[in-house]
Amino acid sequence: MYLDNHATTAVDPRVIDAMLPLMRSEYANAGSITHEPGRRIAAKIQECKEQMLGLLGASGGQLVLTSGATESINLALFGVALHPRQKRRRILVGKLEHRAVLDCAKKLARQGFLVQSLEAITHDNSVQVDQADQAVSERPFRIGRIDIDTLAEALDDEVCLVSILLGNNEIGTLQDMRPVADLCRARGAILHLDATQAVGKVPLGELSLQADLVSFSAHKFYGPKGVGGLLMTDPDLMLTPQIVGGGQQNNLRSGTLNTSGIVGMARALAIASESLESEMPRIYALRDRLWQKLRTSIPGLRLNGPAWNKDFPTDPKDLYGLPGNLNVQFPGVDGQSLMLKVPGLAVSSGSACTAAEPHPSHVLTGIGLSQDQARCSLRFGIGRFNTSEQIDQAAKKLAWAYSQLIQFVA
Template identity: 40%
Template structure:
């Protein structure tokens, strides 16, 4: 492992925690039953899914496991929340207006684009230079035909946390559903559906030390029934047909249990490492800029605009580090990141911006290496 680059891309994905691997392994081998089968194999699998559901519910302070639907991903959870709610509420004559922000993950943006194509009215609110949505802006955006507001909890590029309780005060008063994409938060931030005031909440396995390909959607009791997007065998309370990904679900449950009990200690350690890295870089590189609110942000996230080097040049110059330019969830394009543009960066500044993501297994030595490599890569060699 030692000759591999230092991994600083925890907003792209997290490694699977060894304890999570251990928990899921039996469900890849001996306990292979289909939870819908009524024999012993099926009952064992169904019991494991039930335990995982209870653990996920406990992580987010849900009233009960019946409020959790397992999905294949964050993308699917967002899609089910937005499309399922929008279609159901329009059919019930409640309205066709959706409000979201300019900095949502592409999973939400693209779902909203599709809904707009299907005749829904979509408002995308701007955020301030600190990456946060002003609740007053939401008050002005909603109207009698607004059925749904979707605002992410923590941004995957700049790490900014949104003022969800204040936003919930606006939606609650008007009987509007509030969805949040909390993909990035649970490993280091307390996520409590009542404290946040949300009706729908997206969770993603591979951002919280479970594998890729599993997610969950929290649906508050009493929420009007969402229109299922996958129909078939009636699994997941009829909301998401398909045989359950039992090993993935067990893994998500184990990861949720670890996050519930360890997120606060992880957060403190990770925040200290982040502050050390930021301190070392700002001291050595005058003109370096931190993007997004420094107070309301994921403990492990640094979005940094370098004074002279582009992200591409920095990545080439530091093969010993694994980090991202913008967001790895949708990299490959050359257009400036819409999130960075939304907080006011010019295309040139966006091109000089990198994302460093610190996580559960990052060590102090990793931070020392990262600071040295980045400073060396950006400091002109003296003749």
């Protein structure tokens, strides 16, 4: 039973159907424009790029095709900071960013840039939130968001780049990009948006246009692995290429294009966009169903991350977290032990990219949890192919496993 859709998603069968001709018959190199098969593929790739730009709400922008979000993030951060005409020496990144961003920032710090971490809104541990209570304070809904006052104070004319995570990969927080973008524009700083978890999951058009650079990966929205993109809302933005050796994509990213992957990504994004209006509230309801069943079976269960109202919001501005994300603490029981007790259930104790590390999640400790609380937590990612029956089974299995393990806690 797969409930780890933040780590990756199944490829939609309709995406596979779109990709197969590019593997069987239309397999020419998009760079081989000296013959008709190559020109057909080049035209197909251009069509896919224009389609994706439109779906992302940035028809006037440029899309650099990459191997995935990690490469896109590397191109965004190193491409901006290391451009020879770029003279500013400060970089701001969110404290709860994905490791792809944090490791790039560390490398830039070693090269002489001053990197500052932006604090996030943390838990008020004196407040217990009932998800059905719509009269709770605003703070629980904003857990994990960048503290705008901290950003305003940190921004000055020496900041070249601000990198913010739109949808947190562990606790699901959706950042309100409007005030962030306004502050960056006022100071002339480039804004990079890591939208890896948000593209195809929430409406992005207006949000993407507020950033200068947007990174994403197809396998997070039911597309193939190994392909992604870096959206440049200003096509004239200057970036230093990180992969050279052929001059493809206007010298921004050399290498033979993954034609079947690109076609699959475009199809996946189109399907996600078409189904968003119906899919978001369905997945939102499944997340609430899982939470309610778990909290009635396990005393003291606690939510990590932003609260939500029971009814799906009519205005996207009132969506504080990714619809399918649920991250909770199981009091007194180690999350890894709980997973081992339910081997048929695929969930995680943190980001898939840091699962091999022994340290507790920097995201959970970053919102105020202790290391012990972080280790008692699990992340659920509910997606397109999950059903209410699966949710009920998962809750039942976890409640049983918890009841078995808590007996051994003194």
